[in-house]
Amino acid sequence: MSDYKKPLPEIDEDSKPFWDAARRHEIVLHQCRECGRFAPLQYPLGGTGCLEHGDANMEWVRASGKGTLFSFVVFHQTIDPAFKDDLPYNVALIELEEGPLLLSNVVECNNEDLTIGMPLEVVFEDITEEESLPKFKPVG
Amino acid sequence: MSFFKDRFAICGLGVTEQGKIPQATINKVRAKAAQLAIKDAGLKSEDIDGYIYQVSIEEIANSWFEPGDVAKRIGLKPNFIWRLEAGGVSCTAAILSAMAAIDAGTANYVLCVYGSCDLSHALSFLPRGPRSTDGAFGLFTPGAGHAMSMRRHMHLYGTTQDQLGAIAVAHRENANKRPDAFMHGRPMTLEDYHNSRWIVEPYHKYDMCLVNDGGVGLIVTTAERAKNLRSQPVYVMGVGFGVQVGQAYSKENFTALAVAPAKEAALRMAGITLDDIDVVQFYDNFTGTVLFQTEDYGFCKKGEGGPFWEEGQAKLGGEIPINTSGGDLSWGYNQGFTPAAEAVRQLRGEGGATQVKDAEIALATGHGTNTTGVMEYGHATIILRR
Numbered sequence: 001m002s003d004y005k006k007p008l009p010e011i012d013e014d015s016k017p018f019w020d021a022a023r024r025h026e027i028v029l030h031q032c033r034e035c036g037r038f039a040p041l042q043y044p045l046g047g048t049g050c051l052e053h054g055d056a057n058m059e060w061v062r063a064s065g066k067g068t069l070f071s072f073v074v075f076h077q078t079i080d081p082a083f084k085d086d087l088p089y090n091v092a093l094i095e096l097e098e099g100p101l102l103l104s105n106v107v108e109c110n111n112e113d114l115t116i117g118m119p120l121e122v123v124f125e126d127i128t129e130e131e132s133l134p135k136f137k138p139v140g
Numbered sequence: 141m142s143f144f145k146d147r148f149a150i151c152g153l154g155v156t157e158q159g160k161i162p163q164a165t166i167n168k169v170r171a172k173a174a175q176l177a178i179k180d181a182g183l184k185s186e187d188i189d190g191y192i193y194q195v196s197i198e199e200i201a202n203s204w205f206e207p208g209d210v211a212k213r214i215g216l217k218p219n220f221i222w223r224l225e226a227g228g229v230s231c232t233a234a235i236l237s238a239m240a241a242i243d244a245g246t247a248n249y250v251l252c253v254y255g256s257c258d259l260s261h262a263l264s265f266l267p268r269g270p271r272s273t274d275g276a277f278g279l280f281t282p283g284a285g286h287a288m289s290m291r292r293h294m295h296l297y298g299t300t301q302d303q304l305g306a307i308a309v310a311h312r313e314n315a316n317k318r319p320d321a322f323m324h325g326r327p328m329t330l331e332d333y334h335n336s337r338w339i340v341e342p343y344h345k346y347d348m349c350l351v352n353d354g355g356v357g358l359i360v361t362t363a364e365r366a367k368n369l370r371s372q373p374v375y376v377m378g379v380g381f382g383v384q385v386g387q388a389y390s391k392e393n394f395t396a397l398a399v400a401p402a403k404e405a406a407l408r409m410a411g412i413t414l415d416d417i418d419v420v421q422f423y424d425n426f427t428g429t430v431l432f433q434t435e436d437y438g439f440c441k442k443g444e445g446g447p448f449w450e451e452g453q454a455k456l457g458g459e460i461p462i463n464t465s466g467g468d469l470s471w472g473y474n475q476g477f478t479p480a481a482e483a484v485r486q487l488r489g490e491g492g493a494t495q496v497k498d499a500e501i502a503l504a505t506g507h508g509t510n511t512t513g514v515m516e517y518g519h520a521t522i523i524l525r526r
Contacts, residue, residue: 007267007275070391071292074341079265079280088338091279093288101391103277111341116295133276 004127005082011131017060022132025124027063029098038100063098065122067136070095074111094120094136108137145409148239149366149373150524151249152181152359153484158322158472160259161353166196167209169355170255175214177357182370183249185215188359190241190250192222194230194475198261201268210253219247228423228508229381230254231358231476232520236379238360248361254477255355263351282509283426287343290428293395294342296443299431301342303446305333307427308346308469310455315466317493322352323470347427349468356477358484372488377412377501378523380405397429397507398519399436406503406521414438417523418499419486420460421479423507424467433505434462456494464494476506476520487526501525 011019021028030039032050034057039050049055072092078084090111094102106114107123120136127133154176156169170193178185191211199205207221220241226233231254238250265281267274274280293299312328315321328346336345366373382398384390407413414437422433431445439460440448448454454462465471465482472478483502485491491499506520 006278007272008270009273009276010271071288071295071394073284073287073291073343074338075278075280075284076338076340080267080275080278083278086278088341089278091277091284091288095391103274103279105277116292127276 006080006127007082008128008131009133019131021060021062022124022134023130025132027065027096027102027122027134028060029063029096029100030058031061033057033059038098063096066139067094067096067102067120069106069114069116069118069120070101071116072106072114090114092136102134104133105135106137107135144239144243144379145377145411146375146525147363148242148360149363149375150235150358150484151361151366151369151373152177152183152357152371153481154178154180154355154357155320155481156255156355158320158350158354158474159352161257164257164260164353166198166255166257167206167213169257169353170210170253170357171213173255173355173357174210174216174251174253177251177253177359178214180371181249181359183359186217188216188249188251189219190238190247191216191218191220191253192224192234192237192250193253193255194234194477195223195225196256196258197263198256198258200225201264216251218251226508227518228425228475229506229518229520230508231480232379232381232504232506232522235358235360235376235480235522239376242360242362248365250360251357252360253355253357254474256474257353258473259352281340283343283348284340286426286428287340289395289432290426291342293428293431293443296395297446299443299446301334302330303450304342304347304427304431305330306446306450307430308333310449310452311424311463311466311469313455314464314494315470318465318471319492321466321471322350322354323466343426343428349425350470350473352472354472354474356474356481358477358480372526374484374487374524374526376522377525378406378408378410378521380407380409380521381518383518395432396436396442397432397517399433399521402505402519402521403437406523410523412501412523416501417460417503419464419483419496419502420462421465421467421482421486421502421504422463423476423479423505424463424469425507427469429507430463430467430469433507437503456496461494461496464491464496475508476504479504479506480522483522483524487524499526
């Protein structure tokens with residue numbers, strides 16, 4: 001795994017629970033216990049409490065891992081040489097069943113078959129000894 | 141608040157060659173744009189007592205700044221040198237800062253400059269460290285974030301690749317009527333557009349702005365002073381700004397830009413409505429950015445930008461002429477300074493073969509990010525009159 005050349009996710013104190021969960025092959029979301037609102041899954045994750053109910057009410061809850069394709073692009077040009085062999089490859093925004101958007105890639109699907117709204121479920125790619133990326137594949 | 145309305149003017153415009161400039165450095169290009177603007181105004185270098193410049197993408201990437209360089213090169217004696225890092229909204233932000241500085245009595249003639257050598261010095265959009273969550277998923281470049289929004293727009297409203305092509309072709313047609321455009325003499329058909337290579341689907345090469353060397357300089361002064369100078373004054377009627385923080389990770393407004401607050405503030409300050417605008421210069425880093433703005437400003441309904449461009453409503457003689465020089469897509473990429481420069485030219489009657497007859501009021505915009513980040517955009521509106 002040490003020959004992994006692609007960029008690694010940025011992990012800090014605030015986002016660590018998300019990446020620790022990914023390592024366990026789970027997606028977790030940062031949610032306010034009082035109002036149920038999710039912190040946006042914008043990177044870096046977490047770190048900001050609920051405006052109305054404060055930091056103490058925030059908890060990490062497990063998401064179902066199901067969602068739909070919100071939008072996607074297909075890269076045809078090399079920016080980082082580590083992705084050269086993947087061309088053309090997709091980058092996607094997944095609308096999780098719970099609501100938030102998550103940046104990812106759709107795997108086990110031809111780029112030509114990607115359609116917005118298609119149902120997807122998470123699969124995890126172990127990229128190093130410590131880190132895993134949540135990716136998504138078509139359901140069924 | 142219409143405190144600044146009509147009290148300040150752009151009294152000088154300098155436009156360098158757009159394309160490949162031999163032995164160019166960023167500050168040499170800026171110095172050239174500055175000299176041309178000073179000459180255009182009929183001023184001398186020592187008259188310039190304030191200098192504001194937009195930081196280039198390359199300088200941000202390399203964390204390399206030499207603010208005093210241009211002043212030394214051309215003999216400016218400014219009371220301040222400010223480097224502004226507000227991406228594509230920097231031009232309007234510079235003009236507003238200039239007006240405030242003049243109003244405060246600290247300067248009389250403020251030079252606002254953009255310059256770059258993006259063509260001569262290959263730009264890198266790679267993350268700066270080994271860690272990048274966007275990069276972990278292969279997401280690089282501003283084009284990809286914009287393409288993501290565009291794809292969603294196509295899904296929601298049925299916008300077609302042909303319609304994006306119509307935007308690219310319309311810009312190229314204008315550029316081919318303007319001899320100083322980088323793409324002058326290089327016509328493009330819809331077929332050429334479809335044949336251009338994919339960069340990041342749904343964007344082809346021709347959906348994307350030019351990569352060129354070039355610069356633009358503007359001089360701001362009081363309306364009173366501007367009346368006695370060499371060039372026809374262009375008065376600032378209104379300015380406004382907006383930002384969408386974390387837009388790309390929010391489902392709301394995924395296919396819209398932060399136009400509303402910017403547009404409303406600028407129109408309110410100017411005391412006019414959209415119907416009073418004679419010509420529009422949109423910031424056009426990508427075809428989709430033009431499409432979104434056409435809708436978000438209300439020149440057509442949301443989702444109808446594709447047909448609007450396909451029917452030629454944005455051409456000369458159409459409903460509202462947009463990007464008459466060919467813009468950042470086909471004239472030359474100077475971020476927000478490209479639309480502002482063309483607005484000034486139109487109001488002075490210097491639009492050549494794409495001049496809008498009797499243009500009295502122009503709207504120009506800026507769009508961009510404060511960082512090299514991929515998906516987070518600010519917006520600026522400036523309304524100018526002759």
